[in-house]
Amino acid sequence: MRLIVSLFPSGRRLPADIGELLSDVLVRDGVPLNLYCGRRGVCGKCFVEILSGEVPPGDESERDLAREKNLGLGRHRLACRLRVQGDLVVRVPEQALIPRARILTRGRGREIPLDPMVRKVAVRSVRPDLQSPRALLDGLKAGLGLSALRVVPEALFEAAGVLSEALESDSPVTAVLGAGDELRGVERGNTSSRLFGLAVDLGTTTVAADLVDLGTGTVIKTAGGLNGQSVFGADVVSRITAAFKDMSRAAALRAAVLASINGLILELSRESGVDPGEIYETVVAGNTAMSHLFLGLPVDGLAVAPFAGVFTAAPPLPADRTGLKINPLGRVYLSPNLQSFVGGDVAAGLVATDLAARPGNVLFVDLGTNGELVLKTDRTMMSTSTAAGPAFEAASISCGLPAEDGAVERAVLRDDGTIVLETIGGGPARGVCGTGLVDLIAAFLRRGDLAPDGRILRLEKRLAAAPDLFLTASDIREFQLAAAAVKTGIRMLLEAAALNIEDLNEILVAGAFGARLDVENAAAVGLLPRLPGDRVKFVGNTSLEGARALLLSSRERLRAESLPRVIRHLPLAQNEAFQNIFIKELPFKPWPPDEAPQAPRKEDS
Amino acid sequence: MRLIVSLFPSGRRLPADIGELLSDVLVRDGVPLNLYCGRRGVCGKCFVEILSGEVPPGDESERDLAREKNLGLGRHRLACRLRVQGDLVVRVPEQALIPRARILTRGRGREIPLDPMVRKVAVRSVRPDLQSPRALLDGLKAGLGLSALRVVPEALFEAAGVLSEALESDSPVTAVLGAGDELRGVERGNTSSRLFGLAVDLGTTTVAADLVDLGTGTVIKTAGGLNGQSVFGADVVSRITAAFKDMSRAAALRAAVLASINGLILELSRESGVDPGEIYETVVAGNTAMSHLFLGLPVDGLAVAPFAGVFTAAPPLPADRTGLKINPLGRVYLSPNLQSFVGGDVAAGLVATDLAARPGNVLFVDLGTNGELVLKTDRTMMSTSTAAGPAFEAASISCGLPAEDGAVERAVLRDDGTIVLETIGGGPARGVCGTGLVDLIAAFLRRGDLAPDGRILRLEKRLAAAPDLFLTASDIREFQLAAAAVKTGIRMLLEAAALNIEDLNEILVAGAFGARLDVENAAAVGLLPRLPGDRVKFVGNTSLEGARALLLSSRERLRAESLPRVIRHLPLAQNEAFQNIFIKELPFKPWPPDEAPQAPRKEDS
């Protein structure tokens, strides 16, 4: 027997099976439910209101969550916990839906030579020589003035039709040529002035895309939105878990992210007048899990030791095999993953910041579910990753939000002891994103609400940033764990390179966890060292900028592809020293000591 | 209103529309009707018997054909002419069906070094190094001992699944590697001893295939059958015409030939125990039109001047894009076409006979709808083609048959003046194939039934080979035209190379038009020169053998691909001398003069 879940006030009727999770019923029918903690029943984002119908009572923890959110007991239920037993009428409040996102697209601008992987050349006529009638493709080759022309298999069929037509009407055609004079496509007429590319930052939370004119290198338009996979959980681990040994779930994750990117393509197309068929090249930069899920590849290997994905560098893929709605003969290039947990987003960041070519000793820090670290010295490049947990993406924080409208991104302690909040979009505060979290903890520390060991020094046992915005002891703990993991990684990387903190000429901090990281506060909570001058720089979301560089320049692509070979990986998980250092790094303490930066003493590192 | 065409005796009921051609009704439902002349109503092969139902009377030429075949007037009608106006009951006689074919697979054996484009290597474990957890494909690369591994896009998806499984069970896998260490696929377990290839001779009339063990180079099994395109006409020109500007017809032609080859694959698989999925490489050798139609590419350019196909050398195609039912990750390689009418079958013939490496001056003659000629001298290679018409394939001959069961392939004039016929398969003579035709004309000439200018010197105005087997004046004319075209081509090629006939060290005659060409008779009718010793050799169907060489040897493939560049084309159609020479070559006259071979005099050439 099929049950019916009716939505209020729209009246939409969704079919359901007895015992089915309400969240599955809703998501299957396209309701953008915010299953932020990945259906674990802990974030409380998916509370919906049951207006009519019999439901079993919720358990203790669900009731606690409802109370914390001031929701009426009994009527509000977690969609990820409730199994449908009879017909229901349900209201899905705005807070339970995935919010519209604000996308960070700025980064560290640098000049990229324009040398894309694809170009167009018009040919006036493909009429073959009557004295030596060979084939239309030979006529095209002659018209292009090339001595060799390698046709990519998928282009042969379409090219054949276009060339046959052009022969009859004796009209021009335009060849789309890739590296090594491979023929990727043939278009009717002279379209050589219109050739476009797409750079995609495939983030765990958000997806951003630049539409780029490959003839000029100009960014025509940028669009952004949430990664539709969010309904499977806000963080990477939730999604790997969701796809683990469940290919249909993996397929659903793939479909979700494809729909998100294809939606951006349509939006960019509509607003720019560029037809998606005019896009022949796409670069996607995402972490290892995201790039696997984007292709629909199994992530099982990423879920268990020894934590290995399928690929580091994937071959450029024909667009029609990826499902991306650009020209089917276009190519999709994935920014290469460096290691299982140092992904293509980091590689793009290294390209955007030109890390390999920066003088001196430079540390690149990407803060996310993993703290991804790359240290460049004059002699070597080394990477490591630390399982920081989702604290920086704020997914494990009770009041956490991704960097979206309504998220607190800055918090400033005034002299009168009050804390002033700034939210993304400027509206009322709905939660706190990663950068806001750093600021808040720094403010609470400074105000004496928080002991250096992390204990809350207030009677309430939670710290109020605003009337409805609290950090709990467990939130503080999550942050401490995440920060300690990053700090330990930095220490071990420096030790492996035989460097002290002050030997670093630069620390570049990247991450999609907020618009602006206050470097001073990050030093105050001990997340990052304090170094003289402006040696510590927040470079924001470098993934999109790097993707654009990989789109515009074959040379940058070659350099990115060499990174996995030149970067040595320092595994932390197996390192016995890790736990010892980690424990020592848990307290909030500026690092190196507040006043005078100096070498960490031997027993600390 | 739908009409019903019922088949007798099976009782099968085929739906039909008013006014639809009966042949279309029958073919659509899978009746293998022999539409030999391509529905032109001239061959009379598609006579069916109308047992009940109203049909309009046939026209004059149809009645003549019926009378010639001793068929009852009124009841026997050409399926390609009859438009259905009401329900019918029809008997389709055996003679109206495409007969089971006999395939010629022998050729000139020569040693081919075993160096295929694909190989298998087993790897015991893909478990990545715990100290440096990269990706499964990196583990595979390490296991293979390779420094680089390029994954072909279409292999990524399947490889991912197999590698993930193998990681979990820690079981071996087998990599399928192509040229340049590209990864074409990954199989579960150690399958390295099982790797197979397919060589296909895609003839206009017949299709033959060798299943080859790529590990040993052994031919495991050979299969052959008719090219299913035959229902669209027996000869190449009919099919080009059928597909001209009619993509649905082109698609039907593609489907027909695919079904034929896929049928052979199934047959080979069943009889050998080799799974089609174990076949990773296929080489197809066919003429330019056949290779286009096989891929479903437009042949419009081949129908009109300047007669240009789409491609000469096609890229190796992923099997799943061709529709060939081998491993979807396998590749299909087309023997390169040299010119619009010097196709991949000729290229395969040049490979099989190793023409380029033969000492001295060698002429390669491939007799088919076109006479395709390649002359190799010490200084140059030149090709040309002459539109011989379908006489050698016997399609324009009233009693013509392809080289199949029941076709007269030899005719010997005995001293008592009687002619003894030998048929393919040894059964009763149903018609005459190309080699039988040469023998018959030589016999009639020798017996004095035929004047050297082609006139029939008998009262009957036709020449009986057997009680039901006649050559008409028009048949003789067809043969003369075809032979004169070939002779003219040879003369002009020799002239362009400044050679006399006796300068030729060898003439290699290839063709799928019969099992054995009597070289002496070919000289007697003037089709080929008479040269001392065994300088003129019939090498049979070299296309399949060449395809096998291209399957087994990367080196042969490279050599074949260089042929279009090194062979100069001599266009005949635009050559003013052609007509003059052609007219002089029409009579049957041995060439050079019968007794003592000598240089043709200047005014002849």
Ligand code: FES
């Ligand atoms: S509580 Fe339902 S998804 Fe988090």
Ligand code: FES
């Ligand atoms: S007469 Fe019907 S196909 Fe030839």
